[in-house]
Amino acid sequence: MSDIVGELARVAGAFDQPTLTLLYRGHAKVVIAMLRSAFTRDNRTISAARLHAQVDTYLDQLRIDGFTDLPSGSGRDLCLRWMRGQWLVRSVADDGAEVYTLTSHAQDALNLVTNLTRERASLSEHRIATIVNAVRRFNTEVNPDRGARVDILNSEIARLTRERDRLLQGADLTRPSADYMLEGYGELLQLVAALPSDFARVQEAFTALRTQILGSFRAEDRHAGEVIDDYLRRTDSLMTATAEGRAFEGAFTLLRDDELLLQLREDLSALLSHPMAEDILNDVDRRDLRGTVGLIRRGIDAVLAQRNRVTATLREYIQTHNTVRDRELDNTLRQLDAELARWMTSAGPRTTVALPLLPARLDVHHLRERFHNPDDDAGPPPLRDVTTQRPDGLTLADLLAQGGPSLDQLRAAVHEALASDEPLASLGRLFDALDAPLRRPVEIFGLLHLTTNMDDFVRDKEHTEVYRTLRPDGTRRDLAVPVITPGPQSPDSPVTFAEEPRGRAPRLEPA
Incomplete structure (x- = not known):
């Protein structure tokens, strides 16, 4: 009768090892891919903060590519979960920073996946030759028969001698197959x-x-x-x-x-x-x-x-093991136990004793934390003269072209468009009609900031329109923004602008 019960117990014990639990978990493919991407042969330890950020980045990239079956939680949560699964270990490096390292169980799982990704023949001449040579060498080292060891060594010496003589005589080298x-x-x-x-x-x-x-x-x-x-x-x-x-x-x-x-x-x-x-x-x-x-x-x-x-x-x-202190603590605990037993002989079932959990605080009005340092009264060092390090050809206009949105000019343009006799089709058409300096990509954020909190404009969440932007260097880029159109407005209602946003501006996407 086969020992199926014992064999099942051994197999169950193997499946309980962290190596197989990593390979058979719900999101094993994603976890192993992230561990292989983060830990390389030259990068065996990673700082805790960096690995948390890397895992978050991997998850974002997979979501962008359309993968939905991903583990839940942030990068830090996943790393802590992997530590509980015995796939990561966190320790303190010599510089005091916390680092993550793969355990041997995780490395075994990654090696198994790596071996499966390589194309390798299951049976070959090299494999058989390797086994034969290993058995021969092992037998030479452990054979208890002195004569057998001598015979093996003599045969090996004779084989090597024949090969050496053959090569010295100019014979052709044996070319191995691919x-x-x-x-x-x-x-x-x-x-x-x-x-x-x-x-x-x-x-x-x-x-x-x-x-x-x-x-x-x-x-x-x-x-x-x-x-x-x-x-x-x-x-x-x-x-x-x-x-x-x-x-x-x-x-x-x-x-x-x-x-x-x-x-x-x-x-x-x-x-x-x-x-x-x-x-x-x-x-x-x-x-x-x-x-x-x-x-x-x-x-x-x-x-x-x-x-x-x-x-x-x-x-x-x-x-640092203090035997005297441990003995004093042990004696104190024994005395407390004896006093408690004596008290229980006369106390009732609901009798209580008021004991402070923490010692009383000391009433200290002022405690000096630091003393006078003459360096604190010294003046700051003189500023370095950096006038010679100023970039050549940089003007105020160049700096403004790299700055934020021109809110004053945009506010005037919006006010003029709303006060005009011609109806305004949409905010995108207004943007296309602006001058080139006001059509930078950053100016879109200025328009959205001004119009988000205005009752005069309505945002269409289902449709978008293209904003054709022009950078200061002459390059163009088209951005898709939700359609924003003027809402119903009475002729006497004034145009107002909110300085602080009450809502969230729409998100910009490449067209």
């Missing part, structure tokens, strides 16, 4: 893309270990010597307490070999300069492969920095 090269580059990119999530997983393991140690320190009632002994013992085993730490310890031992990193850099340069690389790799793939060594160094530095922060936090806790 599919073989494509599969090889694809596997390299996949391995490199998984490095950031691996390093992030180690950092999260250190953070979790720090939380466990601090929790055990606060919860257990032990002497200071026992706490220090436990701290030292756990500090020695920080790198070996978790599977991630042990894996990083082995990788760190391998990667701190400068000769090995130099060899890796040279091999990557040779692969990038291969004649077939021009047709297979794009600019993004080249940048990813070229920055592999730097990515490894940054990942190692980040993990070591996290480990140092954990050690510093625990050391500070040990140094």
Whole structure:
């Protein structure tokens, strides 16, 4: 009988992981697209305010393009929601600013989507050769039979010797196929893309270990010597307490070999300069492969920095842990408990005791906050002479042409149009009849400001008309504005203008 119940439990546990909850949430496609756009390989941390603004911008762009199935809330709300889903973590940088970083779960989800977007053959010669070589190398390193290891090494030496002699004799180089090269580059990119999530997983393991140690320190009632002994013992085993730490310890031992990193850099340069690389790799793939060594160094530095922060936090806790103060507080609480038990033996069920929640405030009439500073009485420094830095050829007319609307002239034009014997068709026709200096785009806002709060004009919300504007540099632009026409008006009613708007002016759209 198959163990379907146990298998279902294991699958359910996998689906509860933050990686799969991100991929199977309601707006997974939108969330992953925004995370991929914001966090790049060279931009692993983003300030909190900047990410909030970026998410708001992404949502606005999607709404403009017609997407309706979008997550609700502002950029800040979405970031906080992603933090609760364990896809983002917010921390304080060295400069004191709050920054967001992707968790290992989110990076795994993004890597999975990236792998699915790449075209890759499921079975190829390169894939089989890679498996065979990996099994052969692994067997060479762990085979317990000394003779078997020697035989494997002898066969490998003989194979390499034959290949070297063949090349020295002038034999032709074996030219790999395009599919073989494509599969090889694809596997390299996949391995490199998984490095950031691996390093992030180690950092999260250190953070979790720090939380466990601090929790055990606060919860257990032990002497200071026992706490220090436990701290030292756990500090020695920080790198070996978790599977991630042990894996990083082995990788760190391998990667701190400068000769090995130099060899890796040279091999990557040779692969990038291969004649077939021009047709297979794009600019993004080249940048990813070229920055592999730097990515490894940054990942190692980040993990070591996290480990140092954990050690510093625990050391500070040990140094600031005041056993005498804790004992005094514990004795005070015990005395309060004893007094409460004694009081309950004679008090009734509804008896109350008036206790102040906060201590009484001190009545201080004046508290000096700062002392005299002679620099406060010093005069301001003399102004710099900037007359020689004035732009050439700039006149008052040029400045006015770049300024706001000419309200006085526009008010006179509107008053004249309403007082004229010829009926005014619309505000747009009035604008087209104005002089060129009064037909700037900004003058439309002046007209709308003057006519929005006038009872003499009526706005048509369903139809628009085109305002043909003329900029000071001679360029033209047509803007669509709701049709505004004069309403019914008696001959004796005066024309009035409101200085402060009571309503909202219509919105301008490109024609």
